[in-house]
Structures are given as C-alpha cells and as structure tokens.
Amino acid sequence: MPAPDPTDFLPELEWRNLLKDVTDREGLSEHFSTGRRRIYSGFDPTADSLTIGNLVPIMMLAHAKRAGHDAVVLMGGGTGLIGDPSGKSAERQLQTSETVERHVAAQKPIFQSVLGQVDGPAHTIVNNADWLTKLSYIEVLRDVGKHFSVNVMMQKDSVKSRLQDREQGISYTEFSYMILQAYDFLHLYRDAGVTVQFGGSDQYGNIVAGTDLIRRDAFTRHDEAETYGFTAPLITKADGGKFGKTESGAVWLTADRTSPYAYYQFWLNCSDEDVKNFLRVFTFMTKDEIETLEAEHAKAPGKREAQRTLARAATTILHGEAEMLQAEAAGKALFSGDIASLNETTLREVLGEVPSSEHSKASLEGADLIDLLIETGLATSKREAREFIANGSVSINGAKAEEGRTMRSADLLHGSVIALRRGKKAWHVTRWA
RNA sequence: GGGCGAGUACCCAAGUGGCCAACGGGGGCAGACUGUAAAUCUGCUGGCAUAGCCUUCGGGGGUUCGAAUCCCUCCUCGCCCA
Incomplete structure (x- = not known):
C-alpha cells in the first residue's frame, strides 16, 4: 500500500x-x-x-x-x-x-x-x-x-x-x-x-x-x-490502584500468559472513570468516535457500551479479530451460564478458558456432587460445599444444582465433559474418559 | 543480667474456671439487588459421619469433675533498668 x-x-x-x-x-x-x-x-x-x-x-x-x-x-x-x-x-x-x-x-x-x-x-x-x-x-x-x-x-x-x-x-x-x-x-x-x-x-x-x-x-x-x-505519561487508574493488575496478577501481552479471553475481560471490567482515557490510549478510534461513544455511555452507563467497545478494539489490536470474537463469545456463554446449548467445537473453545481436571467415567454415575466440588477445588471442605449448594451458588452445565444432587452420565455434554460453576465467575471443567 | 507487659482463628481484637468453636471489627467467600460495577442488605467464614462428635486460644507439664481462663516451666515479642 x-x-x-x-x-x-x-x-x-x-x-x-x-x-x-x-x-x-x-x-x-x-x-x-x-x-x-x-x-x-x-x-x-x-x-x-x-x-x-x-x-x-x-x-x-x-x-x-x-x-x-x-x-x-x-x-x-x-x-x-x-x-x-x-x-x-x-x-x-x-x-x-x-x-x-x-x-x-x-x-x-x-x-x-x-x-x-x-x-x-x-x-x-x-x-x-x-x-x-x-x-x-x-x-x-x-x-x-x-x-x-x-x-x-x-x-x-x-x-x-x-x-x-x-x-x-x-x-x-x-x-x-x-x-x-x-x-x-x-x-x-x-x-x-x-x-x-x-x-x-x-x-x-x-x-x-x-x-x-x-x-x-x-x-x-x-x-x-x-x-x-x-x-x-504513566497510565494511572482513577481509584489510585496500579494499572494492569488483576486479582490473578499482571496482564500480559502473550496468549500463553494472559489468554485473549482474560485480556478481553480485563478491558471490559474497567471502571467508568478509566474507560475514557483508555479508549484514547489503547484504541485507534478518532476523537469524534470516542466522544460520540462517551455521550451514549453517559445516557446508559449500565449497558457499558464504552467498555465493550474498548475491549473489542483492544483485543483485536493485540490478538486479531478472530480471537477477539471467540473471547467475546466465551464471555457471553460463561456469564450467562448457558453452555449446555453450545455445539461441541464452541464448547471446547469456551471451556479452554477454564481450569479443568480429568476423571474416570467409571466413577461418574452416582458420584456425590459435594465430593466433586472438593476435588475440583471449587470448595475446600464438605461443610463449605454443602453451604454453596444450599445457597444456590453451584450449577452443573449452567443449571442450578439442588441439595443432595448426585452426578449421572446424563450430565455429560457431548459425552465427555461436565462444567461446574460456583458463584458467578468460578468455573471448572471435569473431563470424563 | 534485673523488672514489667504481651502472645487468642487469615489480620486486628474481646474473653480471665463451666452458658466458649470462642463477642466485635477487617478481610475473604456466597446470596439478593445491579452494569460481570460501586454502594447496600443477608448468610457463611476449624473439621467431620452435622441438633452429635473431634481438634483449636505460643510449646510442654500440672491442678480440677471441668481450663483460652489457675499453677509450673520453656520459647517468642515489646517496654523499662543495668
């Protein structure tokens, strides 16, 4: 060119x-x-x-x-x-x-x-x-x-x-x-x-x-x-926190250390105060585009259009559009909890973002959910596991788990995985073979 | 070397013979609300075979029917004197 x-x-x-x-x-x-x-x-x-x-x-x-x-x-x-x-x-x-x-x-x-x-x-x-x-x-x-x-x-x-x-x-x-x-x-x-x-x-x-x-x-x-x-200038955050840190550590620019999904989430989660500055620094959007977006955002801050636009743009700049779209789809599925309806390929990609463990299919039928929560690290004791279930914070493949729930082979998605979730963000994939 | 004081759960901190798995606060986790936010509210925060049992209050030993709580001893920390 x-x-x-x-x-x-x-x-x-x-x-x-x-x-x-x-x-x-x-x-x-x-x-x-x-x-x-x-x-x-x-x-x-x-x-x-x-x-x-x-x-x-x-x-x-x-x-x-x-x-x-x-x-x-x-x-x-x-x-x-x-x-x-x-x-x-x-x-x-x-x-x-x-x-x-x-x-x-x-x-x-x-x-x-x-x-x-x-x-x-x-x-x-x-x-x-x-x-x-x-x-x-x-x-x-x-x-x-x-x-x-x-x-x-x-x-x-x-x-x-x-x-x-x-x-x-x-x-x-x-x-x-x-x-x-x-x-x-x-x-x-x-x-x-x-x-x-x-x-x-x-x-x-x-x-x-x-x-x-x-x-x-x-x-x-x-x-x-x-x-x-x-x-x-040094990039700062409005709340005085250190820029570029999350609970799980620094945000890196290579996928082996910070996945495109995590990278997208990092931008999506930035605060309203910071997003204005970040749009200027980390995207190539024009001044007009940014100002228009800001006006829209101010009207409906709950929609977080500014953050979403930032996340899309920034992820595309670093990882390319294909990775960005995948990261976005993964986020959508994981946060809505609606993963049972995904096809096998999409599911595998989405769950690639999540910690996983291997299990033997022979032990699946009738296995206690409480034990499984401990094995996967989603709970640290049986008492805690029971509490989570009683609180309604545990779901299996996106469906809330009721008390006394045991595992069955019908839970397997595409014959091999069961996705557990505790709270909003803690996912764990169990693979059964 | 001498004197005083303190060591309690992730952190701070109350308790000073039974009602103590131990007040309260912070932090953390979960739920509701929400914007995958903030604020707020609620629950949980030693373990288990969960209306009961087991292990915990610096370590060890003792007194007692019974100790975080009393006694002895050791260790660690703080302050004061030499």
Missing part, C-alpha cells in the same frame, strides 16, 4: 493524553511535518513477555507509523545484559545471555502482531546486542564516556536515590546503563538515520542523555546534529 504523506502526529498524541515531556516541542513538530522520520523506542527483555504497560509505547509507534513515519522497535538484547536502574530500588540480578535471547525471541511476535495490523511504512525491529556486544571497552571510554559528566549522571534520580541509600548502593555496571542507552541512539542515528526516541516518563533522563551524546559527538567533528526525544 502507498505510504501516507508524513504528518506531525504530536497533536494526536496530545489529545490522547500520550505526550508528557518533549525535548523541543516546536522543533519536533516541524521535524515531523517536513519529512518522513525514523522514530524508535526500546523494550527491556526482562521477561519472556511484555505487560500491558508496555503497550503504550507500542501504540505510540503505531501512531508514528500511521502518520507515515518509520517505526523502529529496539529490543534490548544488549542492554538487557546490564539492567536499567530506572525505577528500581535495588540492584538487579544479572541475566544470562541465553535467557535474554530467549526473552527477545518471545517478545518479538507481540510487535509483529500489533504493528503488523497498522497501515503505514513497514516497521523494523533491531536488537542492540548486534552492536553493543561488539564494542570494545577502550573504544567506549574514549568515544562515548568522554561526553558524559559523572557529575551530571549522579544527578539522575534513579542514580541519586541509590547513592543516598546505604542499604542499596549501585554497581558500576548499572551506573553505566545510561551510557549504553545513549549509545544506542547514537548508533541508530548514524547507522539508520533515526532522529527521534521516545519511551515512558521514567526514560526521559536516558533519552536526553542520547540526544546530548549525539550533539556532542557531532560537535567534535565540527558538525551539527539535531535529534529529539519525548515521553508518554
């Missing part, structure tokens, strides 16, 4: 509440509106997946792409060997290079699936291990280190707090992290013509270190170089 004419997308980031610090706001607008630029953001391979917080910079890369610029994903295969002290109160455990490589490989598909769906120039993915591991120490000290003032580096918040804390010092290794990240920018500038870096607001210091290094490096060769940096 033809790439659109490059435009300044900073105003768009602004109304989406995605812009915090900018090194030179006017200069950068000018920069974006006068040509196709290369813009990058870095990602730490601290785990074999990324969390929903990392989605913010990915969305920003997508906006850059949509505005006709070249999005570059920098994977920290090299810096990940060191560890960024930003936002960390304690020295990090060093990771082996095998681990870091594995993490990089596992994270890559996330960028592919989000950015791959976005119109615009093709994005590129680079790994700073490719150049950082080739650097010699002497070279770094002479060419890069000379441009850094230790006095300034010590002023950086993440370093300062660690210097003042007697319990937790900072190693030379982590202290040097900033230099490596700055060098990344220099390398990408020289090698690939990248002129803009952005990241989370905790990255501002590292980003500025990069633009400074590039300027100084150019100056030593009697040249000039103008590069830019900006940051996105």
Whole structure:
C-alpha cells in the first residue's frame, strides 16, 4: 500500500493524553511535518513477555507509523545484559545471555502482531546486542564516556536515590546503563538515520542523555546534529490502584500468559472513570468516535457500551479479530451460564478458558456432587460445599444444582465433559474418559 | 543480667474456671439487588459421619469433675533498668 504523506502526529498524541515531556516541542513538530522520520523506542527483555504497560509505547509507534513515519522497535538484547536502574530500588540480578535471547525471541511476535495490523511504512525491529556486544571497552571510554559528566549522571534520580541509600548502593555496571542507552541512539542515528526516541516518563533522563551524546559527538567533528526525544505519561487508574493488575496478577501481552479471553475481560471490567482515557490510549478510534461513544455511555452507563467497545478494539489490536470474537463469545456463554446449548467445537473453545481436571467415567454415575466440588477445588471442605449448594451458588452445565444432587452420565455434554460453576465467575471443567 | 507487659482463628481484637468453636471489627467467600460495577442488605467464614462428635486460644507439664481462663516451666515479642 502507498505510504501516507508524513504528518506531525504530536497533536494526536496530545489529545490522547500520550505526550508528557518533549525535548523541543516546536522543533519536533516541524521535524515531523517536513519529512518522513525514523522514530524508535526500546523494550527491556526482562521477561519472556511484555505487560500491558508496555503497550503504550507500542501504540505510540503505531501512531508514528500511521502518520507515515518509520517505526523502529529496539529490543534490548544488549542492554538487557546490564539492567536499567530506572525505577528500581535495588540492584538487579544479572541475566544470562541465553535467557535474554530467549526473552527477545518471545517478545518479538507481540510487535509483529500489533504493528503488523497498522497501515503505514513497514516497521523494523533491531536488537542492540548486534552492536553493543561488539564494542570494545577502550573504544567506549574514549568515544562515548568522554561526553558524559559523572557529575551530571549522579544527578539522575534513579542514580541519586541509590547513592543516598546505604542499604542499596549501585554497581558500576548499572551506573553505566545510561551510557549504553545513549549509545544506542547514537548508533541508530548514524547507522539508520533515526532522529527521534521516545519511551515512558521514567526514560526521559536516558533519552536526553542520547540526544546530548549525539550533539556532542557531532560537535567534535565540527558538525551539527539535531535529534529529539519525548515521553508518554504513566497510565494511572482513577481509584489510585496500579494499572494492569488483576486479582490473578499482571496482564500480559502473550496468549500463553494472559489468554485473549482474560485480556478481553480485563478491558471490559474497567471502571467508568478509566474507560475514557483508555479508549484514547489503547484504541485507534478518532476523537469524534470516542466522544460520540462517551455521550451514549453517559445516557446508559449500565449497558457499558464504552467498555465493550474498548475491549473489542483492544483485543483485536493485540490478538486479531478472530480471537477477539471467540473471547467475546466465551464471555457471553460463561456469564450467562448457558453452555449446555453450545455445539461441541464452541464448547471446547469456551471451556479452554477454564481450569479443568480429568476423571474416570467409571466413577461418574452416582458420584456425590459435594465430593466433586472438593476435588475440583471449587470448595475446600464438605461443610463449605454443602453451604454453596444450599445457597444456590453451584450449577452443573449452567443449571442450578439442588441439595443432595448426585452426578449421572446424563450430565455429560457431548459425552465427555461436565462444567461446574460456583458463584458467578468460578468455573471448572471435569473431563470424563 | 534485673523488672514489667504481651502472645487468642487469615489480620486486628474481646474473653480471665463451666452458658466458649470462642463477642466485635477487617478481610475473604456466597446470596439478593445491579452494569460481570460501586454502594447496600443477608448468610457463611476449624473439621467431620452435622441438633452429635473431634481438634483449636505460643510449646510442654500440672491442678480440677471441668481450663483460652489457675499453677509450673520453656520459647517468642515489646517496654523499662543495668
């Protein structure tokens, strides 16, 4: 497809509440509106997946792409060997290079699936291990280190707090992290013509270190170089809770850790106060579309159209439309409790979201529901199991279970499964063979 | 080393010989209501063979018909003195 004419997308980031610090706001607008630029953001391979917080910079890369610029994903295969002290109160455990490589490989598909769906120039993915591991120490000290003032580096918040804390010092290794990240920018500038870096607001210091290094490096060769940096604000929740956490832990961007169903549910369950902001940050909906939706939502908040739209859009962006539709169907079936009418294929997909256990068919007929509730972990004692049944909170295949209920082979759906539910959300599938 | 005080169920905390499986609050779970929400209301919150039995009040031992409650001892924590 033809790439659109490059435009300044900073105003768009602004109304989406995605812009915090900018090194030179006017200069950068000018920069974006006068040509196709290369813009990058870095990602730490601290785990074999990324969390929903990392989605913010990915969305920003997508906006850059949509505005006709070249999005570059920098994977920290090299810096990940060191560890960024930003936002960390304690020295990090060093990771082996095998681990870091594995993490990089596992994270890559996330960028592919989000950015791959976005119109615009093709994005590129680079790994700073490719150049950082080739650097010699002497070279770094002479060419890069000379441009850094230790006095300034010590002023950086993440370093300062660690210097003042007697319990937790900072190693030379982590202290040097900033230099490596700055060098990344220099390398990408020289090698690939990248002129803009952005990241989370905790990255501002590292980003500025990069633009400074590039300027100084150019100056030593009697040249000039103008590069830019900006940051996105931290995503917050109206109730003050930490964004991206659920009872069952962090929300991840890969299906092996957070299923599309769970991901959809996460967005669907967000509060009325948060949904407005999230629609701006985590979807590509236009300002008009969002405002129209908000007006509708205000009329009938109980319908939660805003949350549903957000969940659909966000799940589609990450996992694609097919997965989104399945997640939505699963949610519908599980919350209505109406699963007995589903066909076998749909049922298997829906119940894939739910914990399960294997049982022997021989023991099915006449088995006590109370015992089964304990075996499946839906109840922790017989007393509790009886209580749940008496309260009417247990259902078998979506039908409320009455007291004294025993299991029978007629309960089997499609000859092999029985779905138990306690309360509204606790499901368990028993498979009988 | 000496003196005082405290240790109760997931957490806080009442109980100071039988009416104690142990008040109350928090948290949790469930039900009603609802928007898969918030607020509110209700129930449950040691186990089981459930109108009864078993195990629990820092550990062990003792007194007693009977102890979380009294005595001895040990352990842990807090405060004060050295």
